[in-house]
Amino acid sequence: MASPCDPEHAPVGDVGAALMMIDSHLKTVHDGRTAAGPEQRALTEQLAASLGPEGVDDVLDGTCTLIYMFMIWLRKAYESHGKDPVEYVVPSLVATMRRMPRSFPPEVIPTMAGLVLAAATDLSPGLWREQYGYWTKEEMTPLEGTAFLLADHINRLTEDRDFATRLITDALTSMDGN
Incomplete structure (x- = not known):
């Protein structure tokens, strides 16, 4: 029986813009900076303002698509070694979120873990979340x-700080070629 949260029903969104934001944060962290500086925050705000409401929704959908794609890759990687991806990804992710209360207030952790679990079980994270109403401002970060944490997890697994970005870029490029 098909689920209303089946990925084939989900909007893809602006994966390129979402990836650009994630990649920017990955580079910030790997360059030794612990937080986005005023310049990066200003650029992010300028990007959001230039998109308008529909553009912001597209980036939200694109971010959910990234979560889905990252979890599909992680699921395949862990399962190829006889491991359950939920067992290895979710506890690590939740533990990291709990150590970052300014970025992940305790009340959003179950939702963010739910997005990852939805993707791990081959459901659309965006459609799964949509059942509970529109995104709140508190859920954006x-x-x-x-x-970001999923991309970083992939990069650490592969020991390649650009692997997650390249994974998505290659997927987008191959889609453009079809």
């Missing part, structure tokens, strides 16, 4: 943070 945690949503981006969840995609």
Whole structure:
């Protein structure tokens, strides 16, 4: 029986813009800076303002698509070694979120973990979340943070700080070629 949260029903969104934001944060962290500086925050705010409401929704959908794609890759990687991806990804992710209360207030952690679990079980994170109403302002940073943490997890597994970005870029490029 098909689920209303089946990924084939989900909007893809602006994956390129979402990836650009995640990649920017990954580079910030790997360059030794612990937080986005005023310049990066200003650029992010300028980008959000230039998108308008529909554009912001597209980036939200794109971020959910990234979460889905990252979890599909992680699921395949862990399962190829006889491991359950939920067992290895979710506890680590939740523990990291709990150590970052300014980025992940305790009340959003179950939702962010739910997005990852939805993707791990081959459901659309965005459609799964949509059942509970529109995104709240308080969920914006945690949503981006969840995609960031998954990308970082992939990069650490592969020992390649650009692997997650390249994974998505290659997927987008191959889609453009079809």
